[in-house]
Amino acid sequence: MKARSGRIPGVLLAAPHSGAGKTTVTLGLLAALRQRGLLVQPFKCGPDFIDPTLHQLVTGRVSHNLDPWMCGDAFVRECFARHAATAEVAVVEGVMGLFDGGAGSSAALAKLLGLPVVLVVDARSMAESAAAVVKGFESLDPAVRVVGVILNRVGSVRHLELLRSAIKAHCRAEVLGALPREAEFVIPERHLGLHLGSEAPISSESLVRLAETVAGHIDLDRLLALAATAEPHPAPAVREEPSGARIRIGIARDRAFCFYYEENLARLAAAGAELVEFSPLTDPALPEGIQGLYLGGGYPELHAEQLAANVPMLQAIREWSAAGRPLYAECGGFMYLTEGIRDREERFYAMAGVYPVEARMQQGRASLGYREVRVTADTVVGPAGTTLRGHEFHYSTIDPMPSAVARHYRLADDRQEGYLVNGRTLGGYLHLHFGSQPEVAAHFVRTCQEY
Numbered sequence: 512m513k514a515r516s517g518r519i520p521g522v523l524l525a526a527p528h529s530g531a532g533k534t535t536v537t538l539g540l541l542a543a544l545r546q547r548g549l550l551v552q553p554f555k556c557g558p559d560f561i562d563p564t565l566h567q568l569v570t571g572r573v574s575h576n577l578d579p580w581m582c583g584d585a586f587v588r589e590c591f592a593r594h595a596a597t598a599e600v601a602v603v604e605g606v607m608g609l610f611d612g613g614a615g616s617s618a619a620l621a622k623l624l625g626l627p628v629v630l631v632v633d634a635r636s637m638a639e640s641a642a643a644v645v646k647g648f649e650s651l652d653p654a655v656r657v658v659g660v661i662l663n664r665v666g667s668v669r670h671l672e673l674l675r676s677a678i679k680a681h682c683r684a685e686v687l688g689a690l691p692r693e694a695e696f697v698i699p700e701r702h703l704g705l706h707l708g709s710e711a712p713i714s715s716e717s718l719v720r721l722a723e724t725v726a727g728h729i730d731l732d733r734l735l736a737l738a739a740t741a742e743p744h745p746a747p748a749v750r751e752e753p754s755g756a757r758i759r760i761g762i763a764r765d766r767a768f769c770f771y772y773e774e775n776l777a778r779l780a781a782a783g784a785e786l787v788e789f790s791p792l793t794d795p796a797l798p799e800g801i802q803g804l805y806l807g808g809g810y811p812e813l814h815a816e817q818l819a820a821n822v823p824m825l826q827a828i829r830e831w832s833a834a835g836r837p838l839y840a841e842c843g844g845f846m847y848l849t850e851g852i853r854d855r856e857e858r859f860y861a862m863a864g865v866y867p868v869e870a871r872m873q874q875g876r877a878s879l880g881y882r883e884v885r886v887t888a889d890t891v892v893g894p895a896g897t898t899l900r901g902h903e904f905h906y907s908t909i910d911p912m913p914s915a916v917a918r919h920y921r922l923a924d925d926r927q928e929g930y931l932v933n934g935r936t937l938g939g940y941l942h943l944h945f946g947s948q949p950e951v952a953a954h955f956v957r958t959c960q961e962y
Contacts, residue, residue, distance in 0.1 A: 519592070520738040521601035523556070523626045524661075525609040525617045527644055531633040532663040534562055535721075536690070537604040538713070541569040542722035543731060544600060552598035554591065556620045557606035558881070558902035558942070560770040560808070566604070569718060573773050577603065579623055580615035580881060581900045582946030590774060590946070591624055593747040600738055609648055609655070615881065618655045625742025627658040629687065629734065634674055635664040642677035645684055658737045661729060662689035685737075688729030757785040758959045760803040765790035767818060768843055770808035775945045778952035779805075784959075791847065795823045803837040803891075803959035804828075806844025808942055812872050812907065815852045815860035828863045832936040837891050837959045840938035842905055845930075846870040848938050849909060865936060868910040878903045882941050884920040884929065890937050891958045892951050900947035903940050935962070 524540070526533045537553075544551045553566035553574040558581060563574035575594055577587045595601040603626060605617030613619070621628050630648055634641055641662070649657045660678060665671050675686045713721075725731075760779060764771070768791065776786055787798040792814055797804070811818055819825075828848070832838050840848050848865040855872045862870075886897040893899065899920075912918075912930060920929030920939060928939040935958065945951045 518739070518743040519595040519601055519741060520599070520735065521591075521595060521603065521624070521626050521741040522659075522734065522738040523603040523605055523617060523621045523624075523628050524631060525605035525621075525628050526631040526633070527648060528608045528611075528633075531631050532690070533604060533631050534565070536631045536661055536663060536725070537562075537602065538565060538569050538718075539690075539721045539725035540729070540731075540734070541566060541602055542718050543725040543729070544602070545570055546719075546722045546726065547731070549600055550598040552595045552601045554594070554601060554603040555606075556603055556617045557612065557615060558904075558944070559606065560772075560942075562604055563773070564769075565713070568713065572598070575773055576944070577620055577624075578615050578944065578946075579619050580613065581902065581944045584623055586946035586949075587620065587623060588744065589747055592744040595744070596747060600735065601741075609657075610651060618652060621656070622652075622654050624744075627656045627737050627740055629659040629661060629737070630657055630684065631661050631663055633664055634662045634670070634689070635666070635692065638670065638673040639677040641674050642681040645678055645682045649683055656740075657684050658740070659687045659734065660684050661687055664692045665689040666692050685733065687734050687737075688725075690724065690728055757783055758803065758956050759787050759798070759801040760784045760805055760956070760959060761798050761801040762786050762788045763791050763804070763806045763844060763847075764788040765792045766809075767792050767811045767814040768807050768809040768847075770843065770942065772942070772944050772946075775943075775952065778945045778949070779956060782953040782956040784952075784956050791824050791828070792817050792821065795821070797824075797827045797831065802962060803955065804831060804839070805955075806838070806840035806847060806938075808842030808844060811843045811846050811862075812852055812854060812870075815854065815862075818847065818862065819851070819860040825861075825863045829865060832863075832865045832933045835934040835962075837955070837962055838936040838938075839891050839955065840936070841942050842903075842940050845938040845940060846907060848936070852907070865932060866909075866912070866916065866930060866938065868912055870907045870909050872907050875906070877905050877908050878940065880904075883923045884941065886919055886929070887921050888917070888919045888931075890919050890929065890931060891935055891955050892937060892943065893948065893954050897948060897950070899943050899951065901941045901943040903942065905940055 566574035851861040853871045917931040918927035
């Protein structure tokens with residue numbers, strides 16, 4: 512479909528708090544709108560890797576992260592306009608509670624993009640008090656347009672009547688519908704969150720049932736009418752394709768390495784890279800003719816035995832790094848480059864051994880949050896002085912890194928990370944989003960080209 516400019520119908524789904532059912536309602540709406548034959552472009556507010564894969568499972572379209580803090584306002588506007596312009600309606604899933612997260616909150620994103628907000632309210636343990644919740648969210652920041660409410664986990668017809676009449680009496684937002692408690696929809700979870708869309712955690716039959724439930728309980732026509740009140744956006748700039756031979760960059764992508772910001776890959780391609788996917792789980796060798804490697808995050812700890820058994824691939828990665836070839840690894844990819852992964856039962860699985868430390872799985876979360884770093888020396892992702900932003904979320908820790916290993920990231924709290932070995936191997940727990948610094952992708956491609 513040809514890109515268009517102007518008013519792109521769109522809505523942001525938010526909630527008063529985590530656990531209210533945002534993801535379930537979002538997936539249901541995406542499925543119901545697709546069932547109507549609409550081209551739906553999904554987005555995710557914040558740094559989450561997993562929800563976008565579920566969006567893609569439902570819509571067949573790549574879902575993009577929109578994060579004002581991590582990527583900056585200009586990037587968010589451009590990314591939204593570019594991808595929404597080829598669809599008939601955009602649906603953005605919020606993060607946490609509507610106002611949680613400061614500059615990276617759903618509220619900040621709604622204001623930035625001029626999107627109306629539909630609030631998903633878990634009504635399981637309240638009745639008329641739901642009106643106070645909705646009214647509070649309407650009035651806290653008048654620049655955030657809360658236009659609709661979807662009530663979740665409603666117990667009975669009488670319960671719905673109490674909720675609807677109270678909200679109608681005290682609030683501007685319209686009740687667009689309610690999902691009954693017995694329609695609870697479960698997506699399998701594990702330590703980093705829900706299962707990925709690529710793992711097909713939702714059967715096609717369940718999606719059809721969810722779509723029909725949403726279509727039968729939520730006024731989709733009215734929701735689309737409210738979505739049409741979104742502010743207009745200028746047409747995105749045309750991206751020129753680079754000329755000449757492309758640099759081939761190997762991208763580790765399988766069940767163990769599956770956390771990538773799609774825009775990172777798009778920017779590498781726009782900078783002149785041909786992205787060649789391979790599997791450290793099953794492939795016996797690296798792709799032929801590559802000039803760089805990118806090992807993203809994921810679940811190496813869940814597949815440690817199989818990764819350890821693929822000795823030819825471990826040897827190939829180790830030799831690649833030792834030869835001084837460009838390699839960038841983050842979080843799970845970084846764990847893969849250590850001496851090995853030790854699980855919670857103290858079982859040890861040997862990995863590539865590029866870094867002289869072990870990665871040890873913890874019982875609880877080891878780190879979570881936004882991170883800003885300044886690059887202190889020239890690296891594969893930027894020259895000294897470059898400021899980068901990203902996110903950190905992991906359940907493992909590493910042994911103390913030997914002082915002989917250079918640290919090239921200085922975090923805002925003065926911690927040092929970004930471990931450089933063998934000249935061009937850069938790794939650490941931080942997931943960078945290239946939207947925070949447009950030159951990162953181009954710099955990495957140039958580094959591969961120069962090598």
